[in-house]
Amino acid sequence: MATVALCALTGGKVSFNCNVFSKRLCLQGSLFKSCRLVSTMFKASDMQIELSKQPKEKPDATKLVFGKSFSDHMLTIQWSLEKGWEKPQIKPFQNLSIHPACSALHYSVELFEGLKAYRCVDKKIRMFRPMLNMERFHRGALRACLPPSLGVTRSNYAMIFVIIGPVGPYFATGSFNPVSLLADPRFVRSWKGGVGDNKMGGNYGPTIYVQNEAARDGCQQVLWLYGDNHEVTEVGTMNLFVFWKDKNGEEELVTPPLDGLILPGVTRHSLLDLARKWGEFKVSERKITMGELMTALKENQILEVFGSGTACVVCPVSRILYHGQNHHIPTMENGPKLAKRFLKELTDIQYGRTPSDWMHLVV
The missing domain is CATH 3.30.470.10 (Aminotransferase class 4, branched-chain amino acid transferase, N-terminal domain)
Incomplete structure (x- = not known):
C-alpha cells in the first residue's frame, strides 16, 4: 500500500x-x-x-x-x-x-x-x-x-x-526491565461474545481507571482476569506467556487461547511460531487460572512469566499483586533465558540481522 x-x-x-x-x-x-x-x-x-x-x-x-x-x-x-x-x-x-x-x-x-x-x-x-x-x-x-x-x-x-x-521504549522502566502486574477480579476487560479480540477504542478507554488503580498500588500494568475461576486473559498492552515445568516435570510454554477474550497479537503469533519451530519444549494455547498459577508458583514450577506486544516486543514480569498480596515471580532469577532468547530472535529478524520473509521491504 x-x-x-x-x-x-x-x-x-x-x-x-x-x-x-x-x-x-x-x-x-x-x-x-x-x-x-x-x-x-x-x-x-x-x-x-x-x-x-x-x-x-x-x-x-x-x-x-x-x-x-x-x-x-x-x-x-x-x-x-x-x-x-x-x-x-x-x-x-x-x-x-x-x-x-x-x-x-x-x-x-x-x-x-x-x-x-x-x-x-x-x-x-x-x-x-x-x-x-x-x-x-x-x-x-x-x-x-x-x-x-x-x-x-x-x-x-x-x-x-x-x-x-x-x-x-514503551515502559518508563526501559526496554527489557521487569514490570509488576495488578490482578484484580473486580475489574473485567472483555467477555464471551464481546469485542475483546478486536482492536477498538472502546476496549481501551475504560481500562484507564484500572490502570490508575494499578499505578496507585505500585504496579505498571493490569493483568485482566475473567470469570469466577479468575481465568488469566491478557495484560493491558501485552499478551501473556508462562514458561514453567508441568506436573510431570516437562517444560511447557503456555499462553491463553484465542477464544474471543484476548487480542490476537502479532508478536504473540510470532513467539508461538518460533517456539514451535525450535521444538525444544511443549507449547500450549489453553486456559490458565490464577489458582493454577499460584499453585505452580508455590511449588517452584514457574520459570518465567513475560508479556509480548508490538510496543514492548518482549517484557519480563517480576511481580503480581493478587488479593492484596504481592507474589514474586522468579523470571529474572532464571535469566530470563527464554524471554531473552525470544527478544534476540525477534529483533534480529526485525533489524535484518537474520533474513526472514516476515519482513516486508518498504524502501
Whole structure:
C-alpha cells in the first residue's frame, strides 16, 4: 500500500497508528472482504501529495517518548456510501475536523492498528508482518459494522488515516526491565461474545481507571482476569506467556487461547511460531487460572512469566499483586533465558540481522 512510503521520512524504529473512524456510521463489511479487494479500492498512482512548508527538526533519538513524536505528514482516505473511496492524500500533519455528532465520539465506532517498521542493518526500511495487522484490521472493521440499538446504524461516511513517528521504549522502566502486574477480579476487560479480540477504542478507554488503580498500588500494568475461576486473559498492552515445568516435570510454554477474550497479537503469533519451530519444549494455547498459577508458583514450577506486544516486543514480569498480596515471580532469577532468547530472535529478524520473509521491504 502507498502508505508504507512514509516510513522513509523518520528513520530508525517507526510506530504506525492506522485509524478508521466513522462520521456517521461504520464501514460496511463488503469493503473488507479480502486484503486484495481493499488494495484495489484506491491506488498509489492516484496519490495526491501536499508537502509541509514547515518541517520540524528530527527529534533526539536518545530522548524519544513512546507515542509523543510524529512525522511532518499523514495519510487520509475518505469514503462515502455514495462515492466509495476517494483519492489518497498525503498532507501536512494536522488536526481532524469532525462533526459533533460523529459516531466515533458517541458510540466508539472506530478501530485502529499499531505496527512498526525498522531501519535494518543494510539501511533499508522494512515492516514486520504487516499483513497480520491488516487481517486483524479487517476482522475489526467487520465487527464494528454490526447494527446495535440506540440509533447506531450503518455508515454513510468514514475515513482511514495513518500517522507515523519514531518511538522509544514503551515502559518508563526501559526496554527489557521487569514490570509488576495488578490482578484484580473486580475489574473485567472483555467477555464471551464481546469485542475483546478486536482492536477498538472502546476496549481501551475504560481500562484507564484500572490502570490508575494499578499505578496507585505500585504496579505498571493490569493483568485482566475473567470469570469466577479468575481465568488469566491478557495484560493491558501485552499478551501473556508462562514458561514453567508441568506436573510431570516437562517444560511447557503456555499462553491463553484465542477464544474471543484476548487480542490476537502479532508478536504473540510470532513467539508461538518460533517456539514451535525450535521444538525444544511443549507449547500450549489453553486456559490458565490464577489458582493454577499460584499453585505452580508455590511449588517452584514457574520459570518465567513475560508479556509480548508490538510496543514492548518482549517484557519480563517480576511481580503480581493478587488479593492484596504481592507474589514474586522468579523470571529474572532464571535469566530470563527464554524471554531473552525470544527478544534476540525477534529483533534480529526485525533489524535484518537474520533474513526472514516476515519482513516486508518498504524502501
